[in-house]
Amino acid sequence: MDSNSPTLLLCSSPYQLKDEREKKKALVFDTSLLLKQPSLPTQFIWPHGDLVTTQEELNEPLVDLEGFFRGDMAATTTAAEFIRAACLSHGFFQVTNHGIDLGLVRAAHDHMDAFFKLPITKKLSARRKPGSVCGYSGAHADRYSSKLPWKETFSFGYHGDGHGHVVVDYFKSVLGGDFEETGWVYEKYCEAMKRLSLAVMELLAISLGVERSHYRKFFEDGSSIMRCNYYPPCHEPGLTLGTGPHCDPTSLTILHQDEVGGLQVFANNKWQGIRPLPNALVINIGDTFMALSNGRYKSCLHRAVVSRERARRSLAYFVCPKEDKVVRPPPPLDVAPRNYPDFTWSDLLRFTQTHYRADVTTLQTFFRSHLSLSTTSPSPHHPTPNN
Ligand SMILES: C=C1C[C@]23C[C@H]1CC[C@H]2[C@]1(C)CCC[C@@](C)(C(=O)O)[C@H]1[C@@H]3C(=O)O
Numbered sequence: 001m002d003s004n005s006p007t008l009l010l011c012s013s014p015y016q017l018k019d020e021r022e023k024k025k026a027l028v029f030d031t032s033l034l035l036k037q038p039s040l041p042t043q044f045i046w047p048h049g050d051l052v053t054t055q056e057e058l059n060e061p062l063v064d065l066e067g068f069f070r071g072d073m074a075a076t077t078t079a080a081e082f083i084r085a086a087c088l089s090h091g092f093f094q095v096t097n098h099g100i101d102l103g104l105v106r107a108a109h110d111h112m113d114a115f116f117k118l119p120i121t122k123k124l125s126a127r128r129k130p131g132s133v134c135g136y137s138g139a140h141a142d143r144y145s146s147k148l149p150w151k152e153t154f155s156f157g158y159h160g161d162g163h164g165h166v167v168v169d170y171f172k173s174v175l176g177g178d179f180e181e182t183g184w185v186y187e188k189y190c191e192a193m194k195r196l197s198l199a200v201m202e203l204l205a206i207s208l209g210v211e212r213s214h215y216r217k218f219f220e221d222g223s224s225i226m227r228c229n230y231y232p233p234c235h236e237p238g239l240t241l242g243t244g245p246h247c248d249p250t251s252l253t254i255l256h257q258d259e260v261g262g263l264q265v266f267a268n269n270k271w272q273g274i275r276p277l278p279n280a281l282v283i284n285i286g287d288t289f290m291a292l293s294n295g296r297y298k299s300c301l302h303r304a305v306v307s308r309e310r311a312r313r314s315l316a317y318f319v320c321p322k323e324d325k326v327v328r329p330p331p332p333l334d335v336a337p338r339n340y341p342d343f344t345w346s347d348l349l350r351f352t353q354t355h356y357r358a359d360v361t362t363l364q365t366f367f368r369s370h371l372s373l374s375t376t377s378p379s380p381h382h383p384t385p386n387n
Pocket residue numbers: 133140149225227243244246247248249250318349352353357358359
């Protein structure tokens with residue numbers, strides 16, 4: 001696609017385009033168009049340093065939650081110890097016997113498939129508005145002009161405060177009544193994810209020597225972000241990334257990936273693949289929980305590579321505290337040195353949605369940009385791939 005080739009104007013942010021000439025250059029992440037292109041548009045090409053390949057797999061123990069849910073103290077201690085070892089190192093672990101109905105997971109994947117197969121004009125009718133994390137995005141082409149991720153996403157918020165059904169209402173409002181059933185599938189999925197996330201918060205507290213209910217109470221009235229990721233097959237998978245190297249700025253991520261594989265974690269100073277386990281859920285620590293642990297636990301550095309032959313899908317549930325709550329480590333972790341100043345999730349979220357593309361150093365950059373916050377010098381959380 002040469003730089004002036006007219007493309008059907010489906011750019012998700014036409015108002016950002018100044019004139020007809022600009023509009024003709026608007027990049028469209030419409031895979032039916034892009035997959036016919038002889039070469040990858042330059043906007044999707046990532047720096048070599050981010051494209052280092054790996055054949056390694058991270059063989060972390062699976063954390064079996066069955067005994068913990070049964071109230072077995074020995075099994076709870078074992079689970080907390082596995083979680084502690086993983087979170088002191090790279091911030092990533094997988095759980096089995098998590099209690100999430102696998103039929104519900106299947107339904108969520110099926111409805112995600114149906115959504116991403118919609119005509120691009122329909123998807124763009126639900127496009128993300130500037131400053132919001134919710135809605136449809138094609139390669140984030142409305143937000144960035146280089147290092148575009150080879151993916152489509154659809155994101156929405158969840159509160160689970162027992163008042164109304166925000167997910168059902170969102171799907172009906174942005175996609176119409178035909179999507180009410182899809183809304184219910186994701187409403188139930190998010191309810192299940194919230195229950196699991198609060199259980200994991202108990203295990204994290206136990207593993208950190210924090211009062212067992214502290215984090216559960218901190219997140220009980222939180223709002224969360226649900227994101228469906230769709231990674232189309234790519235002719236030149238070695239030149240682009242589905243999701244670039246980053247730490248989630250959120251607190252905890254619970255992710256289900258399909259059987260294709262592509263999620264990689266930067267651990268033991270190298271990229272390592274995460275073998276898909278259909279009955280397991282991937283859980284990783286985000287920047288906000290790293291701060292809640294005063295830096296004891298590491299925000300997980302990860303990325304997603306894409307495949308030449310197969311589309312890949314993942315469902316990511318991002319746990320967040322109520323937006324105005326002050327993020328501060330609890331006793332006994334709140335001792336000097338404080339590695340991070342107090343902040344609120346609403347400020348950090350706004351920073352990632354309006355000023356800064358979340359990457360490997362989001363938190364440090366956030367504190368530097370909020371000088372009033374940087375009363376302490378944040379410690380580097382772990383070596384980055386390019387160091
Ligand atoms: C608060 C969020 C911003 C992102 C979605 C959630 C948690 C993960 C963030 C993200 C995936 C990190 C990599 C860059 C990003 C722009 C992306 O590739 O989607 C991030 C998300 C976002 O800002 O939309």
